Amino acid sequence: MDKQPGRLWVVATPIGNLDDVTARAQAVLRDADLICAEDTRHSAPLLARLGVATRTVALHEHNERDEAQRLVARLQAGERIALISDAGTPLVSDPGFRLVRAAREAGIAVSPVPGACAAIAALSVAGLPSDRFVFEGFLPAKSGARRERLGELAGDARTLVFYESSHRIAESLADMAAVFGATRPAVVARELTKLYETVLDGPLGELVERVNGDANQQRGEFVVLVAGRPEEEDGKLAEGRRVFALLREELPPARAAKLAAAITGAPRKALYEA
Template sequence: MAADNTGRLWVVATPIGNLDDLSPRAQETLRRAALVAAEDTRHSAPLLARYGISTRLVALHEHNERDEAERLVARLQAGEDIALISDAGTPLVSDPGFRLVRAARAAGIPVSPVPGACAAIAALSVAGLPSDRFVFEGFLPAKSGARRERLAELAGEARTLVFYESSHRVRECLDDMAAVFGADRPAVLARELTKLFETVLDGTLAQLVARVAADPNQERGEFVLLIGGRPEQEDARLAEGRRVFALLREELPPARAAKLAAVISGAPRKALYGSEVGDG
């Protein structure tokens, strides 16, 4: 149980684009804290300056969090309040902060959220895909082989899938998703949410692949990818066949991979080979 004279760690959500989305409560929390632990102080300084907040910033990121958490906990134990923010959105959601929160809780220090923007939830709210149950996967592996392997593990998931992706990998990621999940799987590409060039594209994975390929602007910015879950009517053998095909495709030509996946799973070979974008 926390001592009466300990500080409190405030986990504060910040805007994902539009700076007007910083809530009055978040502003006041940042203003009253003894210091603000930020993922990148250079990125967060303009946000604080916009609202006339002069609280000192300290860096807390993936490279220093293990060591910095101990120092920050000591300050919390000494009675100081600390606000934790990330570059955008809710801290800890594909951002640093987990070690600090865990260390603070282990030390009996109160940890309170100041909720606000989260790119994954914002995208889900406008996607038009089922949102009653969903799976947040964050960023997929950077290399195609590992990425397809992880996607294959998710091929049978019935819940809506939510991913983050970077601008220099979004096109390759869509290609891999179409190959693994099937080109006709419904999907949404949400780009630059709450910013000037916000776009939300929906359609099948094949359609999104084509739209991004035709418009280089759709490869710029920050992305949330949402994929509809496996349709209930989709044959279980086909789902398994696609999973096996995605794994074999990394080592074999598409035709050979499809033939072996069909033998292993009992799924139609043509359906598997047809899931490779640009084939058949």
């Protein structure tokens, strides 16, 4: 009789506090024939603490395309493979979707083992509307491209969720304040579940000042959440802010506000003050 196909398990791991790993995740990792890890050196301490001796292989953005079919062949031969990332839920701004897609296309069962996710953890404590939200992951590294992307989101009424790194957090917040307006409510969640966890809330302009004024608030891993476009903010103003942010890259504020107002019909004074 032919051997039955294996199963691919997508396993969430802690985002900081190692006690957040679930009993089911531990069992799946122990019973797997192979663990695919984003960085095997990074995952080794967690697996050792859990008493998991399963062999690991690296699966990251640079080799996933080539490795996916080889791993699918192993699954078709009956092996049980677990996929983990450096922290949190795999595929959420992390590698893995190519393997999952290849496995599903091959008829392999793919099962989630839920657990920690920084975006959802931050949303749960932010105090911003959570009935509708959009996860944007990491914004572009350069300010021009970053402001352009933020401009595309300026009119979105859903809560916006971003990941950001320590060396770009201050610049990204400044760009958000410029594009969305300094009064837009936001939350900066830093080092969630870790020793130095902080969750700051307030208008974007205030958060820019707080982060710039405290070097400790520029260290660690960040989730930034921004309230969606207020109901009272009309479409012209949202579009005006988007155009103003783009023009401001090349022109003085007054000139950029005047042109943005002429292009969109938004109030020039409101654009300039923002």
